[in-house]
Amino acid sequence: MSDSSVTPDQNVSSGGLLGLLLSLPGSYAGPQTPAQTPYGLVGVGEGTLAAHLLQALALPSLTRSGTQFVLGSPDAATAATDYADLAEVAGASARRISTGGRPDELDMLVPGGPLSTYHFAQAVAYASGHAEQAGLADAAMSDLAARCAPHITENNPARDLAWSLWGRTPLLLAADDADALPHAWQQLLARTGKTLAVPLLGDLLPLAAGAFDARHEQGDAKVALILGDTTPALLVAREILDSRIDEIIHVPAPDGAQGYPAALALWYFGAWVAAYLAERYEAEPADPAVLTRAQAALAGEDVIGDDGEKGRFAAPRDDLRRTRVQEDVSDWDGEDDTDGDDFDDADDQADDQDED
Known part of the structure; x- marks a missing residue:
């Protein structure tokens, strides 16, 4: 340790x-x-x-x-x-x-x-x-590193995919047993690539068939990424989406990797894509300062805000429940009133004035 x-x-x-x-x-x-x-x-x-x-x-x-x-x-x-x-x-x-x-x-x-x-x-x-699986994951990542490195300016798959995502909203799809991949890419594209991506989880067919029917223009500037292996349901969803959004791109695991090596390698490829996407947006791929401060606040540390003053981003750790309204708002007569009598009295007075 x-x-x-x-x-x-x-x-x-x-x-x-x-x-x-x-x-x-x-x-x-x-x-x-x-x-x-x-x-x-x-x-x-x-x-x-x-x-x-x-x-x-x-x-x-x-x-x-x-x-x-x-x-x-x-x-x-x-x-x-x-x-x-x-x-x-x-x-x-x-x-x-x-x-x-x-x-x-x-x-x-x-x-x-x-x-x-x-x-x-x-x-x-x-x-x-699972040492063998860990070694296979490193080998798949090493192959990706050789193809995605910054000095590779032609046929760099990570840079090419980042270009396809630039200015668009990515929709993330994967097989039912690989829902960790949309989770991974959503986090990478947000944290590093400064881009909101939308995972499509669960039964894909209702989502693909109905999500753009009421407002067809919502399909504009959308690109779907199919992450990992395809399934019959994914292929049908792809066929449906083909007429509803701008583009669909399949992102397979490198060199036919399966299981854990494929999952880690696809996460790694997503990290490259996210870094190059930030580059396209002329943004820093580093963690935002607000994320660092928020994590520090949840860790119980003193947080220094942009104004130089100490502050916190979270409620007190001993009570995260919503605040009750009656504890913050003064009652009409200065006394506790949990049954709303004061409001009823005010209504009665208003009714009397109307009758006069």
């Missing part, structure tokens, strides 16, 4: 992020020894997306024995602690992996930022006895 309580900084400029992406394949440097079986996996905060992608390894959410992996970050520390405690009470050993926190609350520290998903995912892949 690392003795650091500081999250490694990956809030980098465009050049820095592209450099990190280029060196990311094979950069996992954590433990590779499998933990005790069986395994369970949950993710909160920065660990949520990695846990979703790791569903390709068929790891259940919770286990009563063996090892419970809990992926998290300081902004979701309370939830991560609750899951770890629950697992240990049930009889499992909790393996807590996070982007930051106190040493006594962590078993492994991974780099924070938009690329933390890779380190989370590979840590669990190795620790759950």
Whole structure:
């Protein structure tokens, strides 16, 4: 376990992020020894997306024995602690992996930022006895790095796809058992590419058939991305959408990768596309300052706003319920009135004046 309580900084400029992406394949440097079986996996905060992608390894959410992996970050520390405690009470050993926190609350520290998903995912892949799958994922990512690198100016698939997305709203589609891919690309395109993408989840046929019928112009400037393997339902949805939106693009896994290697490689390709899309918009692909401050607020840290004053982005941690209106608004007569009598009295007075 690392003795650091500081999250490694990956809030980098465009050049820095592209450099990190280029060196990311094979950069996992954590433990590779499998933990005790069986395994369970949950993710909160920065660990949520990695846990979703790791569903390709068929790891259940919770286990009563063996090892419970809990992926998290300081902004979701309370939830991560609750899951770890629950697992240990049930009889499992909790393996807590996070982007930051106190040493006594962590078993492994991974780099924070938009690329933390890779380190989370590979840590669990190795620790759950899937070293071969982890190696195949690195190999697929290395192949993508060679084709998507910044110095590749011709036939760069990530740059070409970013050009197709520029100025459009992406619609994200995937097979039923690969819903982690729309989740991953929506987050990457928002966090890094500064673009809102819309995942189409569940039964695709009603969505494809009806979403643009009332207002056909809503199909303008839309591009659908089919992520990963196709299915008969996806192919039919593609045929329907073909007459309703501007363009449909299939984004398959590289070199026929399957399962977890395909999921991680497609996440990695999405990170390249998002970085180049930010470049097209002349925006920084680094995390916005407001995201950093919001995460710090949820982690319980003092937050410095744009005006230099301390502030918070969240309600007090001990009560996140909605505020009751009668607690904030003065009653008509200065006394508690929960049955609305004062309002009734006012109505009666108004009625009397009308009669006069």
